[in-house]
Amino acid sequence: MAEESARTRQGLRTRGALLRAGRQVLEQRGYHQTRIADITKQANTSVGAFYLHFSGKYELFRQLLIDVEDEVYGELTPRLAATADPRDRIAETNRLYLQAFRRNAQLWRVIEEASLSDPEPSRVLSERLRLYRSRTERAIARWQAAGDVDPDLDATLAAEMLGSMTERCAYHWFVFGDPPDLEAATEQLTTLWLNMLGVRPAGSPASA
Amino acid sequence: MRDSQTGTARGALLDAAARVFSDKGFYGTRITDITSAAGVAAGSFYTHFESKEEILGAVLDDLDVGFPGDDLAPATGPDAAEAWLRAGLTEAVARFVDQARMWRAVQQAALGTDQIRVRVGAGQAALVDGVARAVGPLVDAGVAAPRTPTEFVSRALVAMTEECLSQWFLLQEEPIDLEVAVDRLVWAWVRLLRLLPADVARG
Numbered sequence: 221m222a223e224e225s226a227r228t229r230q231g232l233r234t235r236g237a238l239l240r241a242g243r244q245v246l247e248q249r250g251y252h253q254t255r256i257a258d259i260t261k262q263a264n265t266s267v268g269a270f271y272l273h274f275s276g277k278y279e280l281f282r283q284l285l286i287d288v289e290d291e292v293y294g295e296l297t298p299r300l301a302a303t304a305d306p307r308d309r310i311a312e313t314n315r316l317y318l319q320a321f322r323r324n325a326q327l328w329r330v331i332e333e334a335s336l337s338d339p340e341p342s343r344v345l346s347e348r349l350r351l352y353r354s355r356t357e358r359a360i361a362r363w364q365a366a367g368d369v370d371p372d373l374d375a376t377l378a379a380e381m382l383g384s385m386t387e388r389c390a391y392h393w394f395v396f397g398d399p400p401d402l403e404a405a406t407e408q409l410t411t412l413w414l415n416m417l418g419v420r421p422a423g424s425p426a427s428a
Numbered sequence: 429m430r431d432s433q434t435g436t437a438r439g440a441l442l443d444a445a446a447r448v449f450s451d452k453g454f455y456g457t458r459i460t461d462i463t464s465a466a467g468v469a470a471g472s473f474y475t476h477f478e479s480k481e482e483i484l485g486a487v488l489d490d491l492d493v494g495f496p497g498d499d500l501a502p503a504t505g506p507d508a509a510e511a512w513l514r515a516g517l518t519e520a521v522a523r524f525v526d527q528a529r530m531w532r533a534v535q536q537a538a539l540g541t542d543q544i545r546v547r548v549g550a551g552q553a554a555l556v557d558g559v560a561r562a563v564g565p566l567v568d569a570g571v572a573a574p575r576t577p578t579e580f581v582s583r584a585l586v587a588m589t590e591e592c593l594s595q596w597f598l599l600q601e602e603p604i605d606l607e608v609a610v611d612r613l614v615w616a617w618v619r620l621l622r623l624l625p626a627d628v629a630r631g
Binding site: 250251252253329330332333335336337342346349377380381384385387388389391392395396397408409411412415416418421 | 453455532535536538539540541545548549552553574575576577580581583584585587588590591592595598599600612615616619620621622
């Protein structure tokens with residue numbers, strides 16, 4: 221049998237098992253109350269094997285953080301063309317975000333807990349938020365250029381406030397409270413986006 | 429009935445806990461940190477509280493919650509409504525900044541323990557209800573037209589405000605100016621509620 225190291229096939233399997241086990245334990249116990257020994261026990265491996273792959277709890281956590289953020293924010297690349305109606309684009313983005321958040325709500329709770337305590341996860345999260353906000357800002361600027369949105373609207377501020385609203389609503393619903401019906405929540409959030417951008421919802425009369 | 433000495437020790441523990449949680453965060457706080465800051469014997473903690481979670485819950489009972497100004501009479505027009513909003517948000521921002529570090533400890537605890545999470549969830553719901561009580565009359569009077577149910581827009585306003593304040597005053601390295609924070613929030617609340625003068629709202 222090949223000697224186990226981080227790079228052998230067996231090593232990759234162990235790494236995968238540790239990540240899966242780490243996610244389970246973190247979701248059950250929270251960031252602070254998870255110990256390496258809990259993870260290795262769940263993964264059916266030794267503490268020594270853990271340190272072949274990760275320098276500590278934080279490094280494993282960081283890998284999970286990158287994976288889940290890629291999923292939650294990565295899915296926000298809308299399939300609709302950039303020129304599509306803002307109402308449709310906003311609704312699609314909100315729906316994808318809420319779905320991805322709901323799938324990962326337990327891990328999201330751990331991420332928030334860690335970012336309130338340690339500067340490093342907090343910094344990683346802030347960077348991703350900035351990326352996401354600038355994407356929203358560019359979309360708003362395109363709608364302004366196309367005449368769909370008031371050209372005098374402060375797109376940077378609108379993107380920040382809308383992002384904050386959407387993220388924290390998802391957090392309230394899926395981490396703290398009763399999750400709403402996803403379609404209804406998408407529709408109502410989208411209406412609030414349109415309120416902020418000063419765009420009429422689809423089908424409403426011009427005088428509304 | 430509690431004798432006055434017991435009451436005093438309990439009060440000292442609560443005051444000390446609020447300070448220590450703010451300084452060290454929930455997980456960084458040990459019970460002995462609280463008792464030594466309170467100047468009481470370590471063992472006496474358990475005369476009053478069962479756990480760190482329980483004393484945090486008791487500290488939370490004393491914190492001022494609710495949307496400031498939700499007890500004010502509903503405003504009659506967009507200008508009065510905006511002035512009312514600005515006053516409420518100014519107070520909310522000042523209060524958050526004042527309690528930001530405590531708020532961080534509470535959020536940490538809420539994410540790690542079910543007991544505090546349920547508690548914080550109930551606090552969020554109460555805040556949303558307070559905003560809904562203030563927003564409802566504005567919608568009924570035709571001053572605000574958020575085009576979404578009052579409960580929904582109230583939740584969204586509370587969530588947005590909470591996230592912004594947490595970013596601006598806790599997570600960001602350089603906190604923003606208080607007046608700038610109030611201006612941004614008022615701007616967003618007015619637009620989300622569609623609390624605009626009639627000619628602009630139509631556009």
